[in-house]
Amino acid sequence: MQIPLHWISLLRPCVPAYAGTNGIERYVMTTLTNSRTVRIEWGDCDPAGIIFYPRYFEIFDASTAALFERALGMTKFEMFKALPFAGFPLVRTRAKFLKPTRFGDDVTVDSSIKFGRSSFEVEHRLSLNGETCAECSETRVWVVRGADGEITSHPVPEDVLAKFQT
Amino acid sequence: MQIPLHWISLLRPCVPAYAGTNGIERYVMTTLTNSRTVRIEWGDCDPAGIIFYPRYFEIFDASTAALFERALGMTKFEMFKALPFAGFPLVRTRAKFLKPTRFGDDVTVDSSIKFGRSSFEVEHRLSLNGETCAECSETRVWVVRGADGEITSHPVPEDVLAKFQT
Amino acid sequence: MQIPLHWISLLRPCVPAYAGTNGIERYVMTTLTNSRTVRIEWGDCDPAGIIFYPRYFEIFDASTAALFERALGMTKFEMFKALPFAGFPLVRTRAKFLKPTRFGDDVTVDSSIKFGRSSFEVEHRLSLNGETCAECSETRVWVVRGADGEITSHPVPEDVLAKFQT
Amino acid sequence: MQIPLHWISLLRPCVPAYAGTNGIERYVMTTLTNSRTVRIEWGDCDPAGIIFYPRYFEIFDASTAALFERALGMTKFEMFKALPFAGFPLVRTRAKFLKPTRFGDDVTVDSSIKFGRSSFEVEHRLSLNGETCAECSETRVWVVRGADGEITSHPVPEDVLAKFQT
Numbered sequence: 001m002q003i004p005l006h007w008i009s010l011l012r013p014c015v016p017a018y019a020g021t022n023g024i025e026r027y028v029m030t031t032l033t034n035s036r037t038v039r040i041e042w043g044d045c046d047p048a049g050i051i052f053y054p055r056y057f058e059i060f061d062a063s064t065a066a067l068f069e070r071a072l073g074m075t076k077f078e079m080f081k082a083l084p085f086a087g088f089p090l091v092r093t094r095a096k097f098l099k100p101t102r103f104g105d106d107v108t109v110d111s112s113i114k115f116g117r118s119s120f121e122v123e124h125r126l127s128l129n130g131e132t133c134a135e136c137s138e139t140r141v142w143v144v145r146g147a148d149g150e151i152t153s154h155p156v157p158e159d160v161l162a163k164f165q166t
Numbered sequence: 167m168q169i170p171l172h173w174i175s176l177l178r179p180c181v182p183a184y185a186g187t188n189g190i191e192r193y194v195m196t197t198l199t200n201s202r203t204v205r206i207e208w209g210d211c212d213p214a215g216i217i218f219y220p221r222y223f224e225i226f227d228a229s230t231a232a233l234f235e236r237a238l239g240m241t242k243f244e245m246f247k248a249l250p251f252a253g254f255p256l257v258r259t260r261a262k263f264l265k266p267t268r269f270g271d272d273v274t275v276d277s278s279i280k281f282g283r284s285s286f287e288v289e290h291r292l293s294l295n296g297e298t299c300a301e302c303s304e305t306r307v308w309v310v311r312g313a314d315g316e317i318t319s320h321p322v323p324e325d326v327l328a329k330f331q332t
Numbered sequence: 333m334q335i336p337l338h339w340i341s342l343l344r345p346c347v348p349a350y351a352g353t354n355g356i357e358r359y360v361m362t363t364l365t366n367s368r369t370v371r372i373e374w375g376d377c378d379p380a381g382i383i384f385y386p387r388y389f390e391i392f393d394a395s396t397a398a399l400f401e402r403a404l405g406m407t408k409f410e411m412f413k414a415l416p417f418a419g420f421p422l423v424r425t426r427a428k429f430l431k432p433t434r435f436g437d438d439v440t441v442d443s444s445i446k447f448g449r450s451s452f453e454v455e456h457r458l459s460l461n462g463e464t465c466a467e468c469s470e471t472r473v474w475v476v477r478g479a480d481g482e483i484t485s486h487p488v489p490e491d492v493l494a495k496f497q498t
Numbered sequence: 499m500q501i502p503l504h505w506i507s508l509l510r511p512c513v514p515a516y517a518g519t520n521g522i523e524r525y526v527m528t529t530l531t532n533s534r535t536v537r538i539e540w541g542d543c544d545p546a547g548i549i550f551y552p553r554y555f556e557i558f559d560a561s562t563a564a565l566f567e568r569a570l571g572m573t574k575f576e577m578f579k580a581l582p583f584a585g586f587p588l589v590r591t592r593a594k595f596l597k598p599t600r601f602g603d604d605v606t607v608d609s610s611i612k613f614g615r616s617s618f619e620v621e622h623r624l625s626l627n628g629e630t631c632a633e634c635s636e637t638r639v640w641v642v643r644g645a646d647g648e649i650t651s652h653p654v655p656e657d658v659l660a661k662f663q664t
Contacts, residue, residue: 041390041393042550043394046540046543047540047543047546047547048255048545049545052541053223053256053259054227055220057219057220061218062371062373062374062375065373065435075436076435077434077435078436090219090263091262091264092260092262093219093259094258094261095258095259096257096258097257102409103409104409207560208378208379208563209378209384211379212378212379213379213434220375224541228537228539231539231540241601241602242601269573270573270575380584380585380587385559385587386553386555389551389552390552393550393551419546421548421598422595424593424595425551426590426593427590429588429589430589432587
């Protein structure tokens with residue numbers, strides 16, 4: 001088991017990757033989005049009877065994987081085998097919690113993405129009966145494992161990008 | 167079990183609460199901070215061998231509770247019994263992940279706080295051997311349960327504030 | 333928030349409830365079962381790349397709730413409102429882990445139940461492509477909250493039992 | 499990332515490993531035990547205000563790692579580097595939940611172990627103020643990764659056993 005020791009090194013090279021000259025224009029906009037339904041479970045909730053918010057981040061992480069699965073037609077597990085890919089660790093996130101959800105709720109998570117060079121941003125909107133309950137944005141970095149076992153950032157493969165633009 | 171259905175209603179009254187005339191001056195700065203050590207466990211880590219980031223939010227949530235416990239000399243459970251208090255739900259959070267941690271790491275979490283009127287902001291810095299691995303800021307609202315069972319925002323009690331300023 | 337302090341007191345009265353004279357005959361056998369599909373997520377897995385086994389118990393807990401939802405046509409949240417019901421805490425469990433599962437697997441959980449008087453036993457079989465990966469049996473107690481707020485065991489309501497026998 | 503596909507194959511060879519001729523005598527009894535204190539957190543608890551039982555299994559898993567750390571003087575992470583070791587997956591567990599615990603409780607977990615050849619059994623007793631709240635027994639298998647990347651059961655190394663008998 002090879003463990004990446006420093007991924008600050010991942011962050012640095014990727015900053016210019018999506019900053020462009022004006023910080024915006026290098027993004028690759030995509031049209032593909034994903035929507036999925038998630039049941040909030042009893043065990044996701046805290047003594048206030050509502051979801052314990054770290055569970056939202058579990059839901060968002062799985063929603064990002066689901067978005068890639070929708071675009072690529074393969075699970076994250078299969079991505080490890082088929083692509084130059086060692087994960088897409090999160091480097092930054094922001095979230096707002098507008099309205100609590102509780103066990104028994106079937107919430108909808110809508111996810112969209114825009115790509116920098118080796119980083120990308122995912123926006124998640126979690127709603128119940130059309131009303132937004134939580135919003136989250138994630139900055140992630142596409143990483144690969146080098147011959148020496150080291151994890152480094154890597155441009156998102158062109159054929160991956162292409163799958164999001166169809 | 168009474169379940170709060172809408173806490174967007176909590177957010178709205180609290181915005182002016184800490185906005186003041188210039189958005190800053192109404193904050194009550196505090197000097198009390200808390201530092202605690204947390205062992206990252208095998209089960210906190212994902213197939214990349216590093217911490218699965220939603221676990222950080224579990225750690226931060228417990229660190230906020232620990233900060234109040236340090237200031238007030240009582241656990242969150244005791245706060246429910248002793249204070250006008252029905253929780254301090256998170257309404258907004260931001261986090262940066264700079265360097266991964268892994269099972270076996272004993273990380274340090276340093277937490278500090280500044281108070282608005284019924285909201286407050288907590289800053290957490292998670293470090294390993296002095297090096298920052300993650301940073302998180304939380305906006306939370308102090309809530310109470312009314313006679314009708316409804317959850318509403320409530321000014322942070324004066325004696326709670328006082329305990330943070332000694 | 334009322335917290336049950338001692339549920340050993342729940343266990344004791346329920347032992348005779350399903351012991352009968354020969355320890356078996358008091359069980360009410362049911363024919364209703366439930367089958368559901370669960371995606372194993374990246375965040376459910378540990379550094380060995382396979383599911384971290386406490387996640388199985390989260391899946392089994394949700395599967396028991398799903399079995400009741402199938403039988404009663406209401407979520408656990410609705411059970412709290414519609415029935416003399418304050419939960420069905422687990423008092424005993426056994427599990428075997430035969431074959432690991434990993435992120436990307438869509439596993440099937442088949443759940444069946446037999447009722448004592450105030451306790452019941454749920455059997456879960458978790459399989460992948462027809463092959464059993466984990467088995468779990470749970471003993472749970474049906475509890476209600478008395479006028480004094482105390483949690484006590486309570487016979488499973490007749491109309492609940494009836495729904496499992498159709 | 500190498501993923502073990504079938505660990506039923508681990509279970510089979512290990513059955514005779516600790517069955518001996520009479521099913522008992524092959525166990526190596528140890529005297530080393532470990533005791534640790536764990537704070538039950540708000541986020542570990544469910545809407546009933548008490549611990550959500552899968553959290554107990556997270557605590558027990560970490561307690562087994564802590565027992566080995568106590569005996570060997572190294573973390574589980576260090577065991578991967580220093581020993582013929584690819585983990586000790588759980589193959590069977592039983593637990594009883596006698597008395598609920600809740601957020602703010604500082605519980606004690608006492609863990610003891612007895613070794614078969616490539617399997618071992620760990621007993622955990624979780625108590626609060628001297629009163630047992632939960633008991634758990636685990637059967638685990640010591641595994642190594644072969645040259646082909648396959649996971650197989652392996653006798654617990656003699657020098658590991660020796661550390662538990664001092």
